[in-house]
Amino acid sequence: MPHLAATPPASSAAAVPTAQATAAGRVAFRRPWNTPRLRVRARGVRREDGGGGVRTEEQEQMASRTFYDLLGILAEGSPDEIRVAYRRLALKYHPDVSPPGAAAENTRRFIEVQEAYETLSDPSRRASYDRALARGVCRLAFSGRRSQSHRAYHHHHHHHQEQEEKSGWRRSWEDQIAELKRRSTTKDSEENLSWGARMRRRAEASSAEEL
């Protein structure tokens, strides 16, 4: 994933679906690519959820889906198919485009889809996952927490993960610092009634007087 700057790019050379702000402030989009609608035969139970079917958490888990089911593709799917399926679902469940009521649920699904994509798009991780599936160890592994079944196929990637983690930390705190900087410039506006803000405003005012 490319690391993005804090300010959004004005326009990108890459093929980007153009955004049109609607009057309500919601973003509608057109997909430029032609996605052949994948009619797939899923393994196990799969429901194309248009947001209509009410499904409880337990039902989902009891459906014991695999990552393939989640993405709506066959287990033999090619990397392209996986990517396309991921994009489709990610756009569908993205918090930004979900109706307010379904935001939490959709975000949860977004996370699941993300997890599935990460696993299946990396050839070695996908291979481990397939082996684990074959052994019957795990299905849809993600439950919002680090779950037991992850360990099975994460084990030999531990060292790489550690390295990756450390470099990943840097990006994480760089973001956090940028956010703090942004907040800090507006922090002491008049609405902020905290003791610290009042003291800072007072100090600003008195040093402005001295100038």
Added chain:
Amino acid sequence: MSPMALQASSPPAFRAVPATANASCRRQFQVRAQVAGGRSSSSSVGADGGKMMVSKAEPAAAAATSSSGPWKIDFSSGEKPATPLLDTINYPLNMKNLSTSDLEQLAAELRAEIVHTVSKTGGHLSSSLGVVELSVALHHVFDTPDDKIIWDVGHQAYGHKILTGRRSRMHTIRQTSGLAGFPKRDESAHDAFGVGHSSTSISAALGMAVARDLLGRKNHVISVIGDGAMTAGQAYEAMNNSGYLDANMIVVLNDNKQVSLPTATLDGPSKPVGALSRALTKLQSSTKFRRLREAAKSVTKQIGGPTHEVAAKVDEYARGMISASGSSLFEELGLYYIGPVDGHSVEDLVTIFQKVKSMPAPGPVLIHIVTEKGKGYPPAEAAADRMHGVVKFEPSTGRQAKSKSPTLSYTQYFAESLIREAEADDKVVAIHAAMGGGTGLNYFQKRFPERCFDVGIAEQHAVTFAAGLAADGLKPFCAIYSSFLQRGYDQVVHDVDLQRLPVRFALDRAGLVGADGPTHCGAFDVTYMACLPNMVVMAPADEAELMHMVATAAAIDDRPSCFRFPRGNGVGAVLPPGNKGTPLEVGRGRVLVGGNRVALLGYGTMVQACLKAAEALKEHDVYVTVADARFCKPLDTQLIRELAAEHEVLITAEEGSIGGFGSHVAHYLSLTGLLDGPLKLRSMFLPDRYIDHGAPQDQMEEAGLTPRHIAATVLSLLGRPLEAMQLK
């Protein structure tokens, strides 16, 4: 960057060489102008092959980037390292112009210096090693003493002391008249706050931040607190208040994944004691979370829209779900969370500190750094206890000098006898507050893993938890250092004593404690325990008595009880068979030596000093009675009446403050009219001031409680003051 290049950029060509001769001359350094000879980055000056070498893994290029290989320290020669860069640093002022690679070199040299110094003096080793990069980064970015850095507990501040003008005196650390083992305001302006007990740094830092704001100053305030110290309630009280007040300050959370001392069990650190550690672990492994945010951003990029808003939204929805629940803990309290950060990367730390320093109104910020305790010194990294607290050791191997005492420590005798009690009675349980090694309960834990409770650094909770255990039928032994129990005192009064619950308190480190100094000194426990109406208060004169008192406490089931014992080793008393004590009769002391005219009534291990004084007095033809009171509450009133009736002089002696044993005896005597007669009463106890750290012998001299002082008091009262002064 080679030292030669550094010379060119630093202030006029003086090189401070640490003074070796006089420890007493405070600020005089031997200064000589050094000709900058050509040096490679390997600092073996004079090409003497025997020196401990601090070198880079590969030869440094002219414009070495910080990532050109880590610095390696070769400890195998066991000699003092050559530290050319550290030699130029007297105060943080000297560090301002250093580049990143200079700072990394400095960190390596500082590490070598710490290992070398502590190997000669003993003290706390691995905590300082873990924060070397942090110390260097903090002093490079901030300007003490104007900026305030508060080190929680303070045992990790050896690097800080070296960088703030005390390098030349480090060989005196923890010794009489030398540097203190913890930051101390009297010692240096760079020590912003005195510490020793844990979890106080955020509170103090907030106080300093508020003072700064009210007084219109502009300095920065930083507190450094470990993950273990974070388990104490006070840290949360402070963070909560910081969030509310919103004053600018930085809290550095030093997370070395121990969340308790690595001495907690015999096999190393215990599994983390609570939910906090899980939260911290999740924070460290929030790669998922980060990736998720990036994925969300990249998708949003395609949709079009401000990416930071999306990131914030995903944060908001996903935080509770994924792994960032720890950060929301701090954020709920009102601190802005940054991390996790690699605590051993000087570059990262400097970047973050500089950025936060430059912000006008960050409010309270928590920077979560991850370090390794003992980093950079392989024997410490490998040891189960990480060489947390050490005596003198051999730098090349890490092997510590074995003590040659024929007896074990009181702590060990206590642990042993408690295990025997627990074997006989399965209601006996033990509680401690993150001090498994210090209290000896790591042995108990090994033997009875289900009956030993480590509550983290939470004395208040430990006491009330023990009260709960007692209320429902168990026999809890709370082993807490005398000075640490101060923190849980209200719980002792209100939750234990007021309700008369049979909690047993084992007060280790009672009296003067030597090198740790006044922060750890257990001066007050006799006073604060014996004033409680329901508490049984006793003190053993030797290790055998200690075992009997453990049994006595186990037998007292209708009221709370406590017993105190000092740091140090036993005197060689004959132990009861099987190391199992027999309960003593409550409120009964004993007479050890019969004499006339003068009676010495000792409490606790001062009885040993009384016995020695009695021996010394025989040479002056004075034969004193020596008695061991055993109990301060209830007093052995019959013994006291007999001693008062049969002697002209009664001297009480204890290693405690005013208001303790001597006070209780004096009150009793006055109430019964025994002070209305010819009796001369004198009480000997710790003076009304704090005794500095140092060797135990020196402290007792300073306190006036040695056998010589006791004998001198006797002779003075017998009208022989000249002889008193002639005692050796």
